[in-house]
Amino acid sequence: xxxxxxxxxxxxxxxxxxxxxxxxxxxxxxxxxxxxxxxxxxxxxxxxxxxxxxxxxxxxxxxxxxxxxxxxxxxxxxxxxxxxxxxxxxxxxxxxxxxxxxxxxxxxxxxxxxxxxxxxxxxxxxxxxxxxxxxxxxxxxxxxxxxxxxxxxxxxxxxxxxxxxxxxxxxxxxxxxxxxxxxxxxxxxxxxxxxxxxxxxxxxxxxxxxxxxxxxxxxxxxxxxxxxxxxxxxxxxxxxxxxxxxxxxxxxxxxxxxxxxxxxxxxxxxxxxxxxxxxxxxxxxxxxxxxxxxxxxxxxxxxxxxxxxxxxxxxxxxxxxxxxxxxxxxxxxxxxxxxxxxxxxxxxxxxxxxxxxxxxxxxxxxxxxxxxxxxxxxxxxxxxxxxxxxxxxxxxxxxxxxxxxxxxxxxxxxxxxxxxxxxxx
Amino acid sequence: xxxxxxxxxxxxxxxxxxxxxxxxxxxxxxxxxxxxxxxxxxxxxxxxxxxxxxxxxxxxxxxxxxxxxxxxxxxxxxxxxxxxxxxxxxxxxxxxxxxxxxxxxxxxxxxxxxxxxxxxxxxxxxxxxxxxxxxxxxxxxxxxxxxxxxxxxxxxxxxxxxxxxxxxxxxxxxxxxxxxxxxxxxxxxxxxxxxxxxxxxxxxxxxxxxxxxxxxxxxxxxxxxxxxxxxxxxxxxxxxxxxxxxxxxxxxxxxxxxxxxxxxxxxxxxxxxxxxxxxxxxxxxxxxxxxxxxxxxxxxxxxxxxxxxxxxxxxxxxxxxxxxxxxxxxxxxxxxxxxxxxxxxxxxxxxxxxxxxxxxxxxxxxxxxxxxxxxxxxxxxxxxxxxxxxxxxxxxxxxxxxxxxxxxxxxxxxxxxxxxxx
Numbered sequence: 001x002x003x004x005x006x007x008x009x010x011x012x013x014x015x016x017x018x019x020x021x022x023x024x025x026x027x028x029x030x031x032x033x034x035x036x037x038x039x040x041x042x043x044x045x046x047x048x049x050x051x052x053x054x055x056x057x058x059x060x061x062x063x064x065x066x067x068x069x070x071x072x073x074x075x076x077x078x079x080x081x082x083x084x085x086x087x088x089x090x091x092x093x094x095x096x097x098x099x100x101x102x103x104x105x106x107x108x109x110x111x112x113x114x115x116x117x118x119x120x121x122x123x124x125x126x127x128x129x130x131x132x133x134x135x136x137x138x139x140x141x142x143x144x145x146x147x148x149x150x151x152x153x154x155x156x157x158x159x160x161x162x163x164x165x166x167x168x169x170x171x172x173x174x175x176x177x178x179x180x181x182x183x184x185x186x187x188x189x190x191x192x193x194x195x196x197x198x199x200x201x202x203x204x205x206x207x208x209x210x211x212x213x214x215x216x217x218x219x220x221x222x223x224x225x226x227x228x229x230x231x232x233x234x235x236x237x238x239x240x241x242x243x244x245x246x247x248x249x250x251x252x253x254x255x256x257x258x259x260x261x262x263x264x265x266x267x268x269x270x271x272x273x274x275x276x277x278x279x280x281x282x283x284x285x286x287x288x289x290x291x292x293x294x295x296x297x298x299x300x301x302x303x304x305x306x307x308x309x310x311x312x313x314x315x316x317x318x319x320x321x322x323x324x325x326x327x328x329x330x331x332x333x334x335x336x337x338x339x340x341x342x343x344x345x346x347x348x349x350x351x352x353x354x355x356x357x358x359x360x361x362x363x364x365x366x367x368x369x370x371x372x373x374x375x376x377x378x379x380x381x382x383x384x385x386x387x388x389x390x391x392x393x394x395x396x397x398x399x400x401x402x403x404x405x406x407x408x409x410x411x412x413x414x415x416x417x418x419x420x421x422x423x424x425x
Numbered sequence: 426x427x428x429x430x431x432x433x434x435x436x437x438x439x440x441x442x443x444x445x446x447x448x449x450x451x452x453x454x455x456x457x458x459x460x461x462x463x464x465x466x467x468x469x470x471x472x473x474x475x476x477x478x479x480x481x482x483x484x485x486x487x488x489x490x491x492x493x494x495x496x497x498x499x500x501x502x503x504x505x506x507x508x509x510x511x512x513x514x515x516x517x518x519x520x521x522x523x524x525x526x527x528x529x530x531x532x533x534x535x536x537x538x539x540x541x542x543x544x545x546x547x548x549x550x551x552x553x554x555x556x557x558x559x560x561x562x563x564x565x566x567x568x569x570x571x572x573x574x575x576x577x578x579x580x581x582x583x584x585x586x587x588x589x590x591x592x593x594x595x596x597x598x599x600x601x602x603x604x605x606x607x608x609x610x611x612x613x614x615x616x617x618x619x620x621x622x623x624x625x626x627x628x629x630x631x632x633x634x635x636x637x638x639x640x641x642x643x644x645x646x647x648x649x650x651x652x653x654x655x656x657x658x659x660x661x662x663x664x665x666x667x668x669x670x671x672x673x674x675x676x677x678x679x680x681x682x683x684x685x686x687x688x689x690x691x692x693x694x695x696x697x698x699x700x701x702x703x704x705x706x707x708x709x710x711x712x713x714x715x716x717x718x719x720x721x722x723x724x725x726x727x728x729x730x731x732x733x734x735x736x737x738x739x740x741x742x743x744x745x746x747x748x749x750x751x752x753x754x755x756x757x758x759x760x761x762x763x764x765x766x767x768x769x770x771x772x773x774x775x776x777x778x779x780x781x782x783x784x785x786x787x788x789x790x791x792x793x794x795x796x797x798x799x800x801x802x803x804x805x806x807x808x809x810x811x812x813x814x815x816x817x818x819x820x821x822x823x824x825x826x827x828x829x830x831x832x833x834x835x836x837x838x839x840x841x842x843x844x845x846x847x
Contacts, residue, residue: 050567102718106704111579113550122559122637129563132556134636136487139644144834147549147633147641149580150603154835157704163715166704166837167602167609170547170580178598185616191701207559210567211575273539274597276588279510279576288594291539409576410585412597 011263014093014249020056052218056242056349076114081245082200093249105164109179109199111353113149173408175353198247199357231314231343242349269300275411286327293331314343451529451678453521457493493671493774512551518630542595546606546629546778553635603833607781623684628782632672660741674779699727705836717754723840741768781831788827792845
């Protein structure tokens with residue numbers, strides 16, 4: 001199978017995060033390495049009629065983050081998260097003013113787009129579901145921006161003064177990896193030198209909670225919200241809905257070097273596959289996810305034994321964690337039993353399309369700091385999940401190669417390989 | 426900068442497939458003027474119009490009332506089990522996918538594992554399905570929301586359902602750039618072929634004709650409020666008043682030319698020769714809008730100059746300022762009236778994420794039959810000094826390269842060049 005030829009390599013030179021807990025990359029990393037959880041009972045609406053009432057919410061005050069009154073009022077929370085995260089990433093990279101706007105692009109990922117605003121505004125124009133012919137008189141002027149999630153990419157492009165390729169990548173719960181790899185493709189192709197790319201989802205709303213209730217994908221552990229997300233644990237019973245955003249500045253390696261930028265990590269390889277099996281279910285053998293991991297390592301020209309850390313999807317559904325464990329064994333061979341694997345969803349929940357961008361941020365920070373974030377709440381290991389999931393406590397380790405994976409509705413399976421800059425020849 | 430992006434050397438892309446240009450070996454088309462490629466094409470050459478007053482619901486309470494509806498699609502063409510879990514746009518996409526694969530004479534299930542993938546364009550997901558579930562939630566409670574809602578509305582639903590139905594396990598996903606996404610998805614599929622996946626199904630089929638979707642669309646500010654279908658969507662006309670949305674689109678089978686030759690593919694419509702995307706600077710910045718740059722970069726990518734382009738399928742927004750910007754970009758690149766320009770979408774309306782893919786299909790059919798389909802409902806009179814708009818009927822021509830332009834609301838610009846067979 002193919003390997004990247006590396007005529008143009010891609011590095012991460014800026015990171016921005018909005019995650020459950022305090023806003024910003026630093027508090028995010030402190031929380032993860034402390035093994036602290038941000039899951040709690042839903043506070044943003046009355047969730048009492050629902051089966052699962054737990055979520056990982058962001059304590060996000062848009063005005064305090066510098067958004068204008070218009071942005072606070074007109075933008076969906078997903079766009080607000082994306083904007084704040086992209087702004088932090090740009091500032092972190094120092095690329096503003098140092099890149100040609102014509103060679104700068106934007107890719108945003110999302111699974112649910114502006115669901116929260118659409119849910120809220122639908123309730124108004126339909127008089128809470130009474131009118132099929134929704135009422136024009138009550139439709140706010142921003143409805144079209146909620147209708148098409150590409151409006152989010154447009155706002156970030158203006159922020160970044162980007163006039164290169166722009167758009168939204170959506171593949172459900174793999175969106176956060178797929179958007180980065182698509183952006184990296186554009187840099188490798190020469191269509192851009194700099195891409196501001198990441199993913200955002202803020203879909204904690206009645207329709208989302210009802211959707212996941214309907215298929216019992218989310219945990220009903222409402223009496224223990226702080227420990228409700230239990231990846232790889234015997235007592236796991238579904239994921240905790242989350243929200244958040246992570247954005248990155250991806251930059252062509254020589255471009256970053258020329259301006260003396262710090263690189264967190266190289267986006268060294270990636271691959272996506274599809275299980276063609278079910279819109280929601282997973283084949284127990286993990287074959288397609290394993291194939292994505294193998295091909296991602298192959299494109300990075302790395303051997304499975306060289307992987308220092310696996311950032312797992314680890315959603316804490318019964319099915320996923322078995323599927324994923326099987327996929328790691330299949331793709332990493334004996335090394336699967338010794339490599340540290342962890343799921344940050346145990347702490348910040350599952351923010352759908354955004355989560356794997358947040359996980360890539362955690363992976364890059366693991367390389368930067370030499371610390372592997374733990375899997376919180378893993379107190380009673382599932383005997384069928386028999387790998388090293390770094391339970392409860394963060395671990396210091398030299399990390400120069402990370403594989404981060406995602407698995408989602410639609411059957412999409414994605415893997416990305418990050419390496420310490422300069423590691424690969 | 427242009428030179429840097431120009432004819433990329435085989436080794437310069439960092440891809441094993443280098444700069445190879447995939448060929449289109451199959452088409453599947455679903456439109457308001459005809460289901461199926463040949464029916465659509467015959468209707469297009471006749472200049473049929475599929476625009477009319479909305480029948481799916483009563484549009485009288487809304488500022489706009491015209492759309493390009495598909496009224497003759499029979500969902501019984503699909504397996505029963507798929508019906509409760511699919512929005513109309515997904516059913517249409519499944520029909521188009523089947524047609525495209527049949528047309529290409531291939532069945533991905535018989536191919537090696539991971540050798541075929543699906544990348545589609547989306548705009549708003551399965552909105553009609555979504556409205557029904559929102560209604561259930563708000564009027565009856567959360568327990569009444571369908572178990573299928575979690576994926577029936579989401580943006581990559583068409584990719585997921587097509588991959589399952591046809592056993593396509595290669596790289597897959599969806600792109601959203603409003604109307605420009607229909608070309609961006611094809612560009613992404615091309616990249617996957619260059620990375621070693623022999624076959625990709627790509628393009629867009631879209632539609633959101635339900636009251637809730639319609640209310641959202643009227644807030645774009647771009648829809649015409651006229652009620653006479655013949656005087657409604659009039660791009661490049663002084664009488665332009667906005668556009669008419671529609672539903673449908675096209676899916677294309679893209680193949681590595683070597684793989685297509687090896688299996689003796691029954692037909693090759695043409696080659697995806699070049700593509701590029703740009704984003705407009707913030708209005709008022711004084712910087713040049715990105716459409717012309719997108720088209721120039723696409724020509725560079727195809728390794729051709731403006732003189733090689735034989736026809737342009739315009740974005741044709743139907744909004745005076747945007748029509749003027751497109752006219753200007755074309756005149757600057759090709760000279761005034763330097764190339765025939767057409768907008769067959771005047772017959773179907775603008776199909777959201779499906780529109781640009783349908784234009785791509787129309788461009789390939791033009792290359793096949795050496796004829797340019799007309800733009801209807803306008804006479805091109807007032808733009809005559811700047812634009813050679815094909816009106817009044819199809820125009821036979823020697824065609825080797827067609828350029829397709831698409832813009833998405835907010836500032837997205839995409840351009841794609843297709844090359845016919847020698």
